[in-house]
Amino acid sequence: xxxxxxxxxxxxxxxxxxxxxxxxxxxxxxxxxxxxxxxxxxxxxxxxxxxxxxxxxxxxxxxxxxxxxxxxxxxxxxxxxxxxxxxxxxxxxxxxxxxxxxxxxxxxxxxxxxxxxxxxxxxxxxxxxxxxxxxxxxxxxxxxxxxxxxxxxxxxxxxxxxxxxxxxxxxxxxxxxxxxxxxxxxxxxxxxxxxxxxxxxxxxxxxxxxxxxxxxxxxxxxxxxxxxxxxxxxxxxxxxxxxxxxxxxxxxxxxxxxxxxxxxxxxxxxxxxxxxxxxxxxxxxxxxxxxxxxxxxxxxxxxxxxxxxxxxxxxxxxxxxxxxxxxxxxxxxxxxxxxxxxxxxxxxxxxxxxxxxxxxxxxxxxxxxxxxxxxxxxxxxxx
Numbered sequence: 001x002x003x004x005x006x007x008x009x010x011x012x013x014x015x016x017x018x019x020x021x022x023x024x025x026x027x028x029x030x031x032x033x034x035x036x037x038x039x040x041x042x043x044x045x046x047x048x049x050x051x052x053x054x055x056x057x058x059x060x061x062x063x064x065x066x067x068x069x070x071x072x073x074x075x076x077x078x079x080x081x082x083x084x085x086x087x088x089x090x091x092x093x094x095x096x097x098x099x100x101x102x103x104x105x106x107x108x109x110x111x112x113x114x115x116x117x118x119x120x121x122x123x124x125x126x127x128x129x130x131x132x133x134x135x136x137x138x139x140x141x142x143x144x145x146x147x148x149x150x151x152x153x154x155x156x157x158x159x160x161x162x163x164x165x166x167x168x169x170x171x172x173x174x175x176x177x178x179x180x181x182x183x184x185x186x187x188x189x190x191x192x193x194x195x196x197x198x199x200x201x202x203x204x205x206x207x208x209x210x211x212x213x214x215x216x217x218x219x220x221x222x223x224x225x226x227x228x229x230x231x232x233x234x235x236x237x238x239x240x241x242x243x244x245x246x247x248x249x250x251x252x253x254x255x256x257x258x259x260x261x262x263x264x265x266x267x268x269x270x271x272x273x274x275x276x277x278x279x280x281x282x283x284x285x286x287x288x289x290x291x292x293x294x295x296x297x298x299x300x301x302x303x304x305x306x307x308x309x310x311x312x313x314x315x316x317x318x319x320x321x322x323x324x325x326x327x328x329x330x331x332x333x334x335x336x337x338x339x340x341x342x343x344x345x346x347x348x349x350x351x352x353x354x355x356x357x358x359x360x361x362x363x364x365x366x367x368x369x370x371x372x373x374x375x376x377x378x379x380x381x382x383x
Contacts, residue, residue, distance in 0.1 A: 067107045279298055
């Protein structure tokens with residue numbers, strides 16, 4: 001039995017090892033994306049001096065418009081509870097943001113969301129292939145998915161191979177010798193280190209597969225008793241007056257033209273201060289508050305589902321809260337995606353689990369590389 005699993009372990013490791021090493025290494029880097037960016041660009045994320053009280057959102061937005069090119073559209077503002085941090089202006093695009101000093105209204109930096117970490121994320125998930133928004137087949141996504149699936153089998157087969165015959169062997173299998181030469185150290189790191197990292201590496205692999213295959217995601221949700229037919233969380237209800245691009249109003253204007261006209265109207269930010277003050281009074285220990293036109297999101301979680309948040313709608317004319325959607329009231333289908341991300345990224349347990357996830361991901365890359373080393377060395381000896 002062990003001989004069979006040993007062959008499976010090798011046969012899958014040889015073709016998929018390189019991809020596994022890339023995915024694991026990039027995953028380890030992404031765990032501390034925020035900390036690395038803050039270390040590289042401290043003036044972007046932290047204010048130089050706290051002078052009095054932060055300016056209201058309307059003043060910050062107006063100052064930002066004067067400093068930024070007209071081509072840059074501002075979709076909202078993200079307020080941090082930490083007085084030492086700058087605020088973020090939400091821009092179009094994934095992770096795109098502009099940073100502004102809340103005390104002086106000076107722009108401290110712009111992240112277009114297309115830098116090193118976006119490329120790292122694309123390498124991690126799609127091998128730099130283009131993301132297909134229509135859900136069509138993509139080679140990069142498929143290769144990463146099948147490589148991750150192979151990793152799951154490699155981990156399980158590795159545990160079967162590792163299982164010792166007796167207590168004496170078990171004692172040796174749990175040690176990593178550092179004074180018996182490089183070969184012995186790498187071998188123990190691969191075998192013993194693989195045992196210690198197996199459980200968490202398996203969890204990271206199983207959660208990561210939910211982004212690769214729809215059939216797996218549905219099965220994963222079902223295994224946790226979540227119906228995939230339930231409505232998605234935080235889905236905004238369409239406006240009754242909304243028109244499709246082909247519909248026309250009584251004056252002959254198409255729905256798309258009407259929306260374009262509305263988008264060109266400048267948002268009134270004067271009431272955002274009222275919304276911010278209201279939410280700050282409701283959440284004395286909030287992490288961040290994001291306000292956009294007619295909607296606000298409050299993030300409070302440092303542990304557990306770190307993507308869980310409470311959402312509010314408000315009247316732009318008065319700043320009065322008109323609707324509430326609390327995270328605790330969401331169905332399981334509205335929580336599981338955030339939980340999967342939190343577990344996969346290692347954020348669910350704070351800094352401790354993030355460090356462990358980073359180390360295990362690095363070890364995953366090391367296991368793949370040392371596996372090639374042992375395989376090549378064995379081939380040379382036989383030759």
